[in-house]
Structure formats: structure tokens, C-alpha cells
Amino acid sequence: MxxxxxxxxxxxxxxxxxxxxxxxxxxxxxxxSALSWxxxxxxxxxxxxxxxxxxxxxxxxxxxxxxLSKPARFLNIMNPAYLNFTSPLTWGxxxxxxxxxxSLAYFFMMRKNDEVMxxxxxxxxxxxxxxxxxxxGFDLTVHQNRPVWNTPLMPILFVAMSLVSGAxxxxxxxxxxxxxxxxxxxxxxxxxxxxxxxxxxxxxxxxYGGTGQELTFMFMTSGTLGGIFIGVGILLGTxxxxxxxxxxxxxxxxxxxxxxxxxxxxxxALRYSILVGGQIxxxxx
Amino acid sequence: xxxxxxxxxxxxxxxxxxxxxxxxxxxxxxxxxxxxxACKAEFDVPLxxxxxxxxxxxxGTYPNVRKHFMxxxxxxxxxPPCVRSCPVGATYKVxxxxxxxxxxDRCIGCKAxxxxxxxxARFMLPKSRTYTDITSVVDKxxxxxHRVTQGLAPACVQTCIGRARIFGDLNDPGSEVSxxxxxxxxxxxxxxxxxxxxxxxxxxxxNNSEHGRAVYNPLDVQAEDRQAFNNNxxx
Numbered sequence: 001m002x003x004x005x006x007x008x009x010x011x012x013x014x015x016x017x018x019x020x021x022x023x024x025x026x027x028x029x030x031x032x033s034a035l036s037w038x039x040x041x042x043x044x045x046x047x048x049x050x051x052x053x054x055x056x057x058x059x060x061x062x063x064x065x066x067x068l069s070k071p072a073r074f075l076n077i078m079n080p081a082y083l084n085f086t087s088p089l090t091w092g093x094x095x096x097x098x099x100x101x102x103s104l105a106y107f108f109m110m111r112k113n114d115e116v117m118x119x120x121x122x123x124x125x126x127x128x129x130x131x132x133x134x135x136x137g138f139d140l141t142v143h144q145n146r147p148v149w150n151t152p153l154m155p156i157l158f159v160a161m162s163l164v165s166g167a168x169x170x171x172x173x174x175x176x177x178x179x180x181x182x183x184x185x186x187x188x189x190x191x192x193x194x195x196x197x198x199x200x201x202x203x204x205x206x207x208y209g210g211t212g213q214e215l216t217f218m219f220m221t222s223g224t225l226g227g228i229f230i231g232v233g234i235l236l237g238t239x240x241x242x243x244x245x246x247x248x249x250x251x252x253x254x255x256x257x258x259x260x261x262x263x264x265x266x267x268x269a270l271r272y273s274i275l276v277g278g279q280i281x282x283x284x285x
Numbered sequence: 286x287x288x289x290x291x292x293x294x295x296x297x298x299x300x301x302x303x304x305x306x307x308x309x310x311x312x313x314x315x316x317x318x319x320x321x322x323a324c325k326a327e328f329d330v331p332l333x334x335x336x337x338x339x340x341x342x343x344x345g346t347y348p349n350v351r352k353h354f355m356x357x358x359x360x361x362x363x364x365p366p367c368v369r370s371c372p373v374g375a376t377y378k379v380x381x382x383x384x385x386x387x388x389x390d391r392c393i394g395c396k397a398x399x400x401x402x403x404x405x406a407r408f409m410l411p412k413s414r415t416y417t418d419i420t421s422v423v424d425k426x427x428x429x430x431h432r433v434t435q436g437l438a439p440a441c442v443q444t445c446i447g448r449a450r451i452f453g454d455l456n457d458p459g460s461e462v463s464x465x466x467x468x469x470x471x472x473x474x475x476x477x478x479x480x481x482x483x484x485x486x487x488x489x490x491x492n493n494s495e496h497g498r499a500v501y502n503p504l505d506v507q508a509e510d511r512q513a514f515n516n517n518x519x520x
Contacts, residue, residue, distance in 0.1 A: 005340035007514040011399035069394025069421040076393050082373040089372035089397055145403035145478050211496045218501050284500040285405055
């Protein structure tokens with residue numbers, strides 16, 4: 001005892017992790033819808049994946065704007081006189097708006113059955129969709145004083161998590177066709193494996209970092225976040241579904257559904273722990 | 286200092302430009318908190334948040350113990366991460382003087398600047414205030430820009446009874462801060478972040494300025510206080 005400091009907030013609350021979750025799924029679902037123009041087995045996902053992607057995009061927008069302390073000023077992010085291109089949030093805002101506009105155009109072209117334009121918009125939209133998890137990763141990476149966040153892994157990790165969660169949701173939407181289920185199983189398995197490998201790497205570099213990193217490692221593995229990060233995020237939400245998907249049961253419909261559910265729970269837990277984990281130690285400084 | 290790389294927004298060594306800095310002589314600080322009070326009065330800083338604050342640690346072994354005070358404020362970095370991270374340019378660096386300031390009318394409240402500040406110098410203003418209509422935006426120490434540009438010292442410097450806080454232009458070799466920085470061993474907080482702070486400490490022990498292991502096992506009473514604070518001050 002004998003120490004005194006004032007209290008500090010975590011600047012970014014858990015709402016952001018819900019945003020990371022929904023925008024990641026939205027991006028991946030758009031990608032699966034777009035893929036249907038080039039791979040026949042995804043055909044049954046074309047409409048349903050797109051509609052859900054669009055709904056989640058709208059939900060993400062509301063979450064993002066609602067978390068601003070001056071929500072009405074979100075238009076400032078579109079004011080060319082104000083834009084600061086050294087901030088990943090600027091790029092993210094522009095990416096979100098462009099993705100929304102391309103999604104709208106894609107919707108109208110799909111309705112018109114204009115295959116040529118739909119294909120083109122599918123490609124452009126997929127690239128913009130890729131930008132969404134990449135920018136959310138950069139949102140965290142650029143803060144050089146934050147343990148866990150400040151690693152080049154973050155944008156790639158968010159892309160992989162987006163694919164895992166998106167494929168898990170798509171497996172609920174596209175049940176019935178065997179070929180599609182096999183493809184989605186592959187997506188879930190390989191991207192979950194990529195997430196697992198990146199998490200091991202992340203934990204290793206965090207554990208061997210400076211004081212802040214080391215303390216963050218302690219908080220995330222055995223401290224307040226231990227249960228949600230290690231228990232739910234890694235063991236239940238990443239390792240267990242990988243094992244399930246590798247087992248014969250994981251090739252059946254019910255096994256895939258169970259794995260998808262676990263991956264979704266794990267995806268949310270990982271995003272939450274990474275967001276909060278990077279902020280805990282700093283609140284004591 | 287010439288061995289350090291300079292970025293495009295740094296004001297170090299630019300002829301004709303001022304580069305204000307504060308030197309805090311920890312040997313002189315008695316922890317009276319007059320600086321916090323003066324700052325609160327100058328800016329109507331709301332309850333629960335601070336532009337400057339004075340944390341302490343008790344060091345030594347009983348009976349030979351003392352309080353080690355470490356006044357804190359925005360470091361008005363030469364390479365401020367908050368300026369980089371603000372998506373709408375609401376945070377900016379004044380070229381002549383090096384002040385890092387806020388456009389309150391631009392701030393959208395995304396809190397990216399708070400996340401990027403290694404010093405926890407930024408805070409969110411509450412939704413309603415009694416005397417001031419600047420609300421729900423991020424605020425911080427301004428180095429008393431309004432006073433300094435009129436030839437006055439910042440409020441915390443003016444009021445410091447032990448002259449622990451010294452303020453002046455580092456680009457002026459004759460100033461007291463230049464002389465102190467040049468002749469005495471000084472430290473800055475978290476130099477590894479590369480922010481090049483403009484608040485220099487004399488007598489800073491890095492054992493006290495680093496994250497302590499105690500944060501991993503805070504006392505229950507501290508955890509309860511913290512929870513109560515968080516419940517009442519949602520960012």
C-alpha cells in the first residue's frame with residue numbers, strides 16, 4: 001500500500017469488440033456471396049449471405065456511431081477539410097462508407113440480374129470487405145504503447161477471425177448442400193488453425209516483452225481475463241472446434257453446427273479479450 | 286540532442302520558433318496539490334478528471350520512509366501519437382511553442398487519442414457542466430496556452446510553492462529550463478515510446494515511474510473504489 005494514483009478509464013469499451021465481431025462477419029459474408037459468382041457451390045449463399053452482411057453492416061454502423069461521445073459529429077469523418085490520413089480510423093471510415101455504397105450497388109445489380117456488373121461489384125466489394133478487418137487490426141496496432149495491440153499480427157489476425165466467424169455463420173445459412181458444407185468446413189478449419197497459431201505467437205511475444213507486456217500476459221492468462229481469453233477464446237472457441245472438425249463427427253451436419261457455434265462464441269471472446277487486455281495495465285499508470 | 290531524429294512536426298532547433306517545456310524538480314515537490322487545485326480553478330476541470338495530478342509512492346523501509354511524488358500532465362510531445370491518431374484533426378500541434386491542443390468543435394469523441402497517449406493525459410469531459418459549455422469531448426492540459434501567449438506562466442507553475450515546476454522555452458539557450466536540462470540529469474516518462482516528451486523530471490526514479498507488479502494484485506478496497514469510479518464516470 002502507500003501508493004496513490006488517480007483512476008483512469010479504458011478508452012475503448014467492450015462495445016468496440018461487438019463492433020469488431022459484427023463487422024468481421026459482415027465482411028466475410030459479403031465475400032462468400034461474391035464468391036458465388038465464381039464458384040457454383042456457393043450459389044445457395046448468394047442472397048442470404050449478402051442480406052445478412054448488409055444487416056450486420058448497418059448494425060455495425062449504429063454501434064460505431066453510438067459509441068462516439070458526439071454521435072451527431074460522425075459526419076466530420078467525411079469532411080475533406082478535417083480528414084487526417086495518418087489515422088487508421090480515417091481510412092476505416094472511408095472504407096466503411098465505400099463498402100456500404102458498393103454493397104447497395106451490388107444489391108441493385110443482383111436484383112436486375114445483371115451478371116457482368118454484379119461480378120465486377122463482387123470483386124470490388126470483396127476487396128473493400130477485406131479492408132474492414134485489416135483496418136480494425138490497424139486501429140489497435142498503431143498504438144505503440146499498448147501491449148498485445150502493438151504487433152504486426154493484428155490486421156492478419158482480424159482477417160483470419162473474420163473468416164472464421166463469417167464461415168461459421170455461413171454454415172448455418174447454407175446448410176443442405178454437401179459441397180458447400182465441405183468448403184465452409186475447410187474455411188473454418190484452416191482459418192481457425194491460423195488464428196490458433198497467431199495467438200500462440202502473440203502470447204509468446206507478450207510474455208517476453210517489457211514490464212507492461214509481461215503484466216498484460218499475466219492479466220490475460222491467469223488474471224481477470226484468464227477465463228474468457230484462455231478458457232472461452234482459445235480452448236473452447238478455437239482448439240475444441242478444430243478438434244471437432246478434424247474428427248469424423250465434425251464432417252456431419254450436427255458436428256459442423258456445433259463447431260460453428262463454438263467458433264462464434266470463441267471469436268467474440270477473443271475480440272473482447274484482445275481489446276480489453278491491451279488496456280488494463282495502462283489504466284494503472 | 287542533435288543525435289535524435291526529428292519528424293516533420295517537431296519544433297526542436299527550428300530558428301525563430303519557441304519550444305516550451307516544463308522541468309519538474311522532484312526534489313522540491315512537497316505534494317501539496319496546489320498545482321492540481323490551481324489547474325482545476327483555471328479551467329473548471331470537472332470532478333473525477335484531472336489535467337494535472339500528483340500520484341505518489343511510499344518508498345524506503347520503516348522508519349526511513351518518504352513519499353515520492355511524481356506530478357503528471359500532458360507531455361506536449363514533440364512527436365505526439367494523439368495527433369497522428371485523431372481521424373478528424375481535432376488534436377493538433379502548434380508549431381510556434383509546441384503546444385498540443387484540441388479543436389473542441391471538431392472532436393467526435395472516438396477516444397483514439399486517449400488510447401494512443403502513453404501518459405493517460407487525456408480524459409472525456411462529462412455530458413453536463415455547471416459553468417462551461419464544452420462537454421462530451423476529450424480534454425487535456427494545454428500548458429496554459431492562453432496564459433503563456435500573454436507572457437504569463439502556467440497556473441500550476443505560478444502556484445507551486447516549492448518552485449518544483451519550471452516552465453520556459455527550450456529553444457532559448459538562456460532560459461532556466463534550457464539551463465536545467467543542459468546541466469542536470471533529467472528523465473522523461475516512457476522514453477521508449479519515442480514520443481519525445483516536453484516534460485522533464487529531475488530526480489525521477491524509474492522504479493517508481495514504471496508499471497509496478499502491485500497492479501496485478503490490487504487490494505480489494507482499491508478494486509472496489511475503482512469499480513465505483515468506473516460506474517460513475519463512463520467514458
